[in-house]
Amino acid sequence: MSRLRLLMVADTLAGGGAERVILDLVNASLSRDDVDIVLAVSQKAGPLKDAFPKSMKIYEYGAFRAAHNAFANARALRKICTAERIDAIVSHMTTVNKAMLRAKLIAPALPPVFIVEHTEIARQIFDIPSAWKRRTRPIEFRLLYPRAAGIMTVSQGIGEELKRFCEINPRLFTTILNPVDRKRGQGAAVSPVQAGPKGRVVISVGRLDGVKNFKALLRAFAQTVAAREHRDDRLVILGEGYQRERLVAQAQKLGIAGQFHLPGFSDDIFAHLAAADLFVSTSLYEGLGNATLEAIAAGIPCISTVTAGSQELAQHITALQLVAQGDDAGLAEAITTQLAEDRLKVSAADQAFIESLTPDRVLARYLEFIETKRKGRDE
Structure with missing residues (x-):
């Protein structure tokens, strides 16, 4: 059986919830024979930088939040994905998700991009001091998020917000709760x-x-x-x-x-x-x-x-x-x-x-969703 090779992308190795989720998924992957995970971050810094397994490949390729970095991001991702024979990209958190989807728009040959949304979208859209950003951010979501191969939300409420505010096809979604490593x-x-x-x-x-x-x-x-x-x-x-x-x-x-x-x-x-x-x-x-x-x-x-x-x-x-x-x-x-x-x-x-939320069980749900969507694209 061929092993699925995933590139997980985060911002830094800070100690927040999304970074801990990635760490739990990486650790769970070590005992499986059906998946390999490679990590890419904008900056290899943060409290969790030494928590990942020593054998873990972690690429660092600079800041990618701003839209004007899209071409540089696309080049960096293409280089990593080619070197590591990546089958799918899995990104975490809104700013990273948008950066990966911009790169995919520029370089369509990149592997399919799956995004994990950890944050309530309505707050990101409406709790912004800038009136300009409040008007333009929904447009940005509507242009980018439907380009994902699949969207995993950590709660149903986030998925409902995406469907309501960003007009995304519900078939792109699944809800997968975060793991707990007891x-x-x-x-x-x-x-x-x-x-x-x-x-x-x-x-x-x-x-x-x-x-x-x-x-x-x-x-x-x-x-x-x-x-x-x-x-x-x-x-x-x-x-x-x-x-x-x-x-x-x-x-x-x-x-x-x-x-x-x-x-x-x-x-x-x-x-x-x-x-x-x-x-x-x-x-x-x-x-x-x-x-x-x-x-x-x-x-x-x-x-x-x-x-x-x-x-x-x-x-x-x-x-x-x-x-x-x-x-x-x-x-x-x-x-x-x-x-x-x-x-x-x-x-x-x-x-x-x-x-029911052990890292291995949650990782299995990730893999099942990714494989289902990949097969659907191939058919």
Whole structure:
């Protein structure tokens, strides 16, 4: 049986959800005899740059986000695909997807391009300060995305947005949820953050930026501290970003600086999750929510603001409670209620759902979709 050779393309090797998905898929491919994965990035930099297998081929070919780099991208891709005998290109994240599709438009002889969309499209179209970009971005999606050989979205909500705003044929789509590598959580060390005698640990994960809306989490946690009438609870946010100093200042203003911890970026998220009692996501938008899946895998219940991703996961996970965007009081009440429970736990059914998302099973879904579309093009 011939091995399918895939070129996976990302921006950098940052520690975000899309990059972790690629890492999980690459690791899963090592035990299979039907696929080889080669990686291409604009820049071989980021917290995950040393996490990939040493045998992994990683090409670096410069920035490709801007449209004026399309010809250079096409030349670089053609060189890589020829050298590696690539059968299909799989790109991740919107800017990379558009870059790959521009290159395919310029060089039609490139292998078929499959794109993975991790982000809510409506937010990308309408939550832009520039009025010009708000008008032109839907046109860009409509011109480029239908040229993909297939589109994989990490939640059904993203697919529905693409169909609605970008007028793309539904037959191009499939929804494949992100993998969860539970092996990374085996033997996890205990987090250094410990609650007091009456307290519990609330945790969140993500870049310290506006999209994750951690300011709302701090406000809600302050209300929880007041409602529980002690200061033994702790709030931990894993991640780095430009809002670090703002969040520290906000915690001081709210009077919860002693209960708030920012350990920074961690590649061992499970170590912190295993020592926590409750996971909370306050994202303004989220394609799926890898950290939520990892929290369920670690055995702790979750609260999330309503996003495309959280609505997707709520269809499968009972230990996930949704709260409306902008409802700080509702979020605080949900956190307070959960922490008042004698025993916070995740059901066996939820754990079984997580088991269906092992990297090998998710990779198999990728391969099945790609092969189906490739055969359809050949017939």
